[in-house]
Amino acid sequence: MSKPKGMPLTKEEIMLLVQKVEANPVIFSKATNASNNQLKDVTWSKITDDFNSLIASSPRTPEQLRLKWENLKKAARKRTKIKMNNLKTGGGKPDYIPPNEALDKVAAILGTTCEGYSVQFGGDAVVEEVEEMVQEAVVVDIPFDVVNTPPVHTPQSKKNLFSSTISKGKLKRQTLTEDVKKSVKTRNLAIAEYYYAKRKQEQEIFLLKKRKLELEILEQERKLEEKNKL
Template sequence: MCSNEKKVRAANFTAKEEAILTSLVKQYEHVLECKKTDAVTNQQKTEAWSNVAREFNVVNDSHRSEAVLKKKFENLKKRVKKKLSENKTYSMGTGGGPYKDTPLNDTEEGIKDILGPRAEGFQSQFDGDAIEIEIPETDDLQVSNEMIVEFANDHDYSSTVKPSATDDIENNGDKNWKKYTPNMLKRKKSAALCVNTTGKITFRNVL
């Protein structure tokens, strides 16, 4: 048989009621925020919410049921996560305009503490959100770019350059390059660029 009685909508939660609810949940967070779902844990959660509802109604003027308080706290957690997500998304944006930040009130800060890392998520170790490793600066390390060329004593080193090589290079500045083609790169190297070298050269960097 259907009842013709209309449900009366309860009054909205005030900021004071939200603060009281958050403080009570903080006392039982080790049970209420536990992720286990076995029979024993579920029974402990039910008893904890009963205690929260009883203590809440003792200090509050209007009566709130256990189901209403549980639903309200879930909505509060969603609201805090949404604010934190919007702040993080806006801070990583590339658009112009002033920085926009939605601050959290005292009650929302308390809910953020209850959520812990779940509020903003864990730091990624693989993408661009990872924390960069800072390399300490040292002033004691001195590096010299000096290069020492050593010639082996048991080898002969000789360099032969034609006397006219410098003159040929200087005269190339007046050469007409209008008829130049890429196929000319396959020609034999110019005599001015040929240097005959025999011996062993050792390069050693000095730090």
């Protein structure tokens, strides 16, 4: 008999999970070695403990929260892809995207990976690629109701329409570029902080091992001196 599924997370619980994941950049590491995988498991256990201590519903397992996070990432990537396609519509009606604060937050956390770009730790190349995509969208960035309305054949109206379209295109391009730059910067800082903390921890472990070895050598020398005295 299959085990019954738990109740789905509420909007508040989903946002809580997203915040917990954002606070632990080790989750975003693409390394797959044994030590890193173990570190991720420990981190997810900690996230789960913190999460369960703050919710009123039934507790969740690390596996459940990890699966939920993977589903959120997929939904955020799909949502962002739809947004990008809407920018490139050739006058057709854009797909409706219902507001979703959690998925917008996930997209911001994922940064460049949400749009499907494979650039290590982000960079200027990502911004340039996005700018090129938006520049293509500027040409066709005319609202749906304007496209389907017979144009008024006056030079002044055409001029205003063209000016309005370009202005909106520039605004979208500027907003999208700023969002991507902000996401890349946030993600890079989180990764840098993680590796700094990891390197510091490795140095401390090395010093402790070195000190332990020195003490063992001193102990051996002391025992040897005592033996020689006898």
